[in-house]
Amino acid sequence: MADREELITRLGDLGARSATMTALFQQKAAASYGLGVTDMKALDVLMRGGAQTAGQLGTALSLTSGAVTGVVDRLVKRGLAKREADAGDRRRVVVVADFATIASGANVYQGIGEAFRELHQSLTTEQLAFLVDYTERSIALTEQAIDELP
Incomplete structure (x- = not known):
């Protein structure tokens, strides 16, 4: 078995590779919908967080008001989002x-989602709990690093 420092180094390398592969997948997935990665991330924010003002969406994605307007325009044009009066x-x-529109179309995320679900099903409850904790802490570290960037 590798020693602790080797494992830490390997985790760093694997994290970088995973981030690159995720970015490449996101880029190709977005392109298959005729969108950019930022457009897809905006759609993810809307799907997970519900209705957002353009300002809220811009804040969530660190976009200028002009950039978020373009993102929303592209999502609306493709029927993936709608502008509505705030209740x-x-x-x-x-x-x-x-x-409804999202569910009616092709889902390029389905295959990879199923593959990961199968991988997760192969793990013990303890392993899953560890991965959930690790991932939550990783996200928190990344959010902090984002906040510290100029």
Whole structure:
């Protein structure tokens, strides 16, 4: 078995490779929908977080108001999102994911999602708990690093 420092080094290398492979997959997946990676990340924010104002979406993705307008325009044009009046304040407009349109089309994420689900099914409950904890802590570290960038 490798020693502790070798394992730490290997984890760093694997993390970098995983990040690169994820970025490449996201780029190719987004292109298959005629979108960019930022557009797909915006759609993910809408799907997970619900209705957002353009300002909220821009903040979530660190985008300027002009950039977020372009993102929303592209999502709306492809029928993946809609602009709607805010139920709480009819003067405001929110952007919502169009789940019906999303579900009716091809899903390039389905294959990889099934493969990961199969991988996760092969793990013990203890292994899954460790991975959940590790991933949550990794996300927190990444969020902190994002906040510290200029």
